[in-house]
Amino acid sequence: MSAPSAPTAPEAQPGARPGKWWPLAAICLGNFMLLIDVTIVVTALPSMARDLDAGFSDLQWVMDLYALALAALVMVAGTAGDLLGRRRVYVLGLAAFALASLISGLAPNVGVLIAARAVQGAAAAAMLATNTPLLAAAYAGRDRAFAFGIWGAVSGAASALGVLLGGVLTDYLDWRWIFYVNLPVCAVALLITLRTVTESRGSASRIDWPGTVTFTLSAAALTYGLIVGGEDGWGDGGAVTAFAVSAVALVLFLLVERRTGEPLLDLRLLRRPSFAALMGAAVVLTGAAFAHYTYTMLWLQSVQGLSPIEAGLAVAPMALTSFVFAGAGGRFLHRLPAWVAVSSGLALIGVGLLTQTAIDAGSDWKVLLPGLIVTGLGVGVAIPVLVAAALAAAPPERAGMASGAVNTFRQLGFALGVAVLGTIFSGRVRDVLTGAGLSPSAANAISGGAPFGSDPGLVQEAYASALERVYLTAGFAALAAAVLVAAVARRPARTPATAPAPSPAPVH
DSSP: OOOOSSOOOTTSOGGGSTTTTHHHHHHHHHHHHHHHHHHTTGGGHHHHHHHHTOOHHHHHHHHHHHHHHHHHHHHHHHHHHHHHOHHHHHHHHHHHHHHHHHHHHHOSSHHHHHHHHHHHHHHHHHHHHHHHHHHHHHOOHHHHHHHHHHHHHHHHHHHHHHHHHHHHHHHHTOTTHHHHTHHHHHHHHHHHHHHHOOOOOOSOOOOOHHHHHHHHHHHHHHHHHHHHHHHHOTTOHHHHHHHHHHHHHHHHHHHHHHHOSSOSSOTTGGGSHHHHHHHHHHHHHHHHHHTTHHHHHHIIIIISOOOHHHHHHHHHHHHHHHHHHHHHHHHHHTTSOHHHHHHHHHHHHHHHHHHGGGOOTTOOGGGGHHHHHHHHHHHHHHHHHHHHHHHHTSOGGGHHHHHHHHHHHHHHHHHHHHHHHHHHHHHHHHHHHHHTTOOHHHHHHHHTTOOOTTOHHHHHHHHHHHHHHHHHHHHHHHHHHHHHHHHHSOSOOOOGGGSOOOOSOSOO
C-alpha cells in the first residue's frame, strides 16, 4: 500500500480518491495505541515499583484500572458514538488518551499514576467502540475487506510489539516514556482524523446510564475485593464490603436491564446457552492467557535478573506465535465452525499454561518457552474467530451489541485475571517466605519485586512455587472453558466470515 501525498478533504467520497486510505491510517493508529498500552506497561512494572515505592497491590491497580475502565465503558461509548457522532467520540477519546498519557508519564506517585490509567482506559473505550463503525462507514466492497484486514494485522502487531517496546523504552530511556510515546501518535491520529474521517451516527436514541453505573460499580467492587482480600485476608472488612457492594450492584444492573427499552446489554442474549458460554470463554481466554504476564515479569526481572528488554524478549514468543499463526491460518480457521476454533484454542492455551508448571527454583526463562509457544498457538486459533462465534450465536439485529459484549467480557477477564492470579501469586510467595522466618512486611515487599537481601535461593523458591500455582489455575480454567464451549456452543451457525475478524491482540 503506497501512502498518499496529502490528506484529502472529508467531503470527498473515500472509495474514489487517491487519498482514500488516510481514514484507515487514523483509525489504525488509535487502535494500535490503545491495544499496545495494555502490554507495554507489563515490562515496566518492576521499574515503576522501585521509582514510585509501589507495593504489590499498587502494581495490580496500574494494570487493572485500564482494563476495567475499558471493559465497563466500551458499550456505553458505542451508544454515545451513535448519538453524538462516532468521529466526535473518537476524537475526544484520542485527546483524553493523550492527556492521560502525559499525566501518567509525569506521575509523582503511584496514586496519580493509577488515576491516570483509569482515565486512559475510559478514553480507550471511546476509541475502541468507534473505530470499526468508522471503518465501515468510510469503505465499501473490496476496500472495506482490505481495510479490515489491515486493521486486524495492525492490532495483531500491537500484541506482538507491546512487551518488546515497553522493554526497549524502559531499558534505554525510562519507564515514563512508555506513556510519553503516545503523545506524538495521538497528535498525528488527531490531525488525520479531523481532516479525512467523515462523521457517522447510529440509531440509538439514549444512553443507558443506570445500566452503565451499576455494571461499572459491580465490576470495580469485585476487583477491589479480590485485590484487598488477597492482601489483607478474606475476612477483612474492606474486602467483605466490596463483595457485598458488587453483589447488590449486579442485582440492580440485572433489574435495570430488564426494564429499560434500550439496554446496555440485552439480557435475552445471555439466555442463549451458546452466547453465554462464549462470553464465559471470552473472560477466561484473556484472564488465563495474558493476566499472568504481570507476575511472570516480576520473576524474570526481580529474580532472574533480566533487563526489561530481555524480559520482553523472553515472553515475546507467545505474542509472535499467535500473530503469525492467526495470519497464516486465518483462511483455514474460517472454514471451521467458529465454536471449534474457540474450543480448540482454549484447549491449547490450557495445555501451554500447564506446560509452564515445569518451573522450579532452579529454572531460568527458557523453561517457559515451550508453554509460551503452545499458548500462542491457542491464542492465534481462538481470538480471530471469537467475535464471529458470538455473532453466530446472537440474532442478526443484535450483532453490534454482541460484538461490544465480547470486547467488554474480554477486558473484564483481563482485569479479574490480574486480581485473581495476583491473589494466588502473592499469597503463595508470602506463605513460603514467612514459613522460612521472614516477617510479613518483608514478604509483602518481596512479592512486589522489592530487593530481597541475602537469601536469593529462598526467593527463587517462593516465586517459582507461586508461578506454578498461577499457571496451574489459569491452565485448568482454560481447559474447563474449552469443554464448556464444546458442550454448549455446538450448534449450526451463520458463516463467520460475514463479520470482520478481530485481531490476535490480547485486548480489543
